[in-house]
Amino acid sequence: xxxxxxxxxxxxxxxxxxxxxxxxxxxxxxxxxxxxxxxxxxxxxxxxxxxxxxxxxxxxxxxxxxxxxxxxxxxxxxxxxxxxxxxxxxxxxxxxxxxxxxxxxxxxxxxxxxxxxxxxxxxxxxxxxxxxxxxxxxxxxxxxxxxxxxxxxxxxxxxxxxxxxxxxxxxxxxxxxxxxxxxxxxxxxxxxxxxxxxxxxxxxxxxxxxxxxxxxxxxxxxxxxxxxxxxxxxxxxxxxxxxxxxxxxxxxxxxxxxxxxxxxxxxxxxxxxxxxxxxxxxxxxxxxxxxxxxxxxxxxxxxxxxxxxxxxxxxxxxxxxxxxxxxxxxxxxxxxxxxxxxxxxxxxxxxxxxxxxxxxx
Numbered sequence: 546x547x548x549x550x551x552x553x554x555x556x557x558x559x560x561x562x563x564x565x566x567x568x569x570x571x572x573x574x575x576x577x578x579x580x581x582x583x584x585x586x587x588x589x590x591x592x593x594x595x596x597x598x599x600x601x602x603x604x605x606x607x608x609x610x611x612x613x614x615x616x617x618x619x620x621x622x623x624x625x626x627x628x629x630x631x632x633x634x635x636x637x638x639x640x641x642x643x644x645x646x647x648x649x650x651x652x653x654x655x656x657x658x659x660x661x662x663x664x665x666x667x668x669x670x671x672x673x674x675x676x677x678x679x680x681x682x683x684x685x686x687x688x689x690x691x692x693x694x695x696x697x698x699x700x701x702x703x704x705x706x707x708x709x710x711x712x713x714x715x716x717x718x719x720x721x722x723x724x725x726x727x728x729x730x731x732x733x734x735x736x737x738x739x740x741x742x743x744x745x746x747x748x749x750x751x752x753x754x755x756x757x758x759x760x761x762x763x764x765x766x767x768x769x770x771x772x773x774x775x776x777x778x779x780x781x782x783x784x785x786x787x788x789x790x791x792x793x794x795x796x797x798x799x800x801x802x803x804x805x806x807x808x809x810x811x812x813x814x815x816x817x818x819x820x821x822x823x824x825x826x827x828x829x830x831x832x833x834x835x836x837x838x839x840x841x842x843x844x845x846x847x848x849x850x851x852x853x854x855x856x857x858x859x860x861x862x863x864x865x866x867x868x869x870x871x872x873x874x875x876x877x878x879x880x881x882x883x884x885x886x887x888x889x890x891x892x893x894x895x896x897x898x899x900x901x902x903x904x905x906x
């Protein structure tokens with residue numbers, strides 16, 4: 546008798562029970578853009594949000610501004626699984642909260658009962674549409690079927706109920722794969738749904754972490770932008786950004802972690818996700834900048850710059866620049882300082898001092 550891997554027949558069940566319902570756990574910038582585009586193509590979508598954002602989505606719908614127009618999607622909106630009752634066997638959970646909110650989210654949704662028996666953690670797929678690499682590891686402690694998503698989807702969430710996604714002709718490129726590695730029919734079915742919207746490219750790859758680590762190197766400058774403001778071409782910000790990336794590459798190389806090259810990423814993106822100013826206004830900033838703008842009190846720095854710092858300590862590679870950015874990002878978030886309020890010259894001086902201290906130690 547051949548042993549059967551738990552969940553191995555899930556792809557067949559999904560095929561028989563289409564269409565799937567997508568539950569977007571964290572309907573902010575990325576989650577709102579994915580949920581809105583899926584809803585716009587006729588998929589059943591449930592949004593999960595908290596506080597003022599939940600109230601705005603519930604009362605006025607999701608307002609999505611994109612290069613092809615402004616759309617309002619009136620979708621079921623909940624704060625937790627209890628409001629849905631039993632989940633469906635063919636629900637797909639899309640985890641789009643910030644990494645620092647992952648543990649609370651998976652502990653909330655993991656025990657949710659699924660019709661026919663079992664829990665969400667046991668039976669349902671969880672797609673981690675998050676920056677960094679740690680969220681899916683945290684999720685795998687609770688959920689059996691975890692999928693990584695390398696998110697290339699510039700989007701903005703500053704006002705309750707409103708999300709803007711500033712790229713065209715595609716809203717985003719989302720590499721999908723099982724975590725920690727491999728592919729399956731579930732990933733291919735979800736990718737097909739995303740691509741049928743006509744606004745996503747969703748390659749299914751066996752090595753999704755290779756793409757995520759490459760994206761992590763880019764995201765190391767998120768905190769830099771949050772502290773000093775948007776990049777303005779050649780100058781001290783650009784130079785510091787390159788120093789952060791070089792430090793990150795040195796750490797990944799020492800750890801033996803593979804990552805897609807800059808050239809490979811450019812070839813994959815081409816001009817498919819170019820920024821398009823909406824209403825003539827440029828995009829304000831990335832996810833960390835938005836966290837400071839909303840005064841959330843938290844920031845992703847522990848899982849971006851902090852990931853490099855952690856790996857550096859594990860593999861004996863000094864990471865003074867990422868240590869500094871992690872510390873300053875958390876300080877700005879905790880003290881609710883305004884984004885862009887640190888002069889770049891001051892940050893460069895602190896960075897030089899941090900490097901000199903390590904070299905002299």
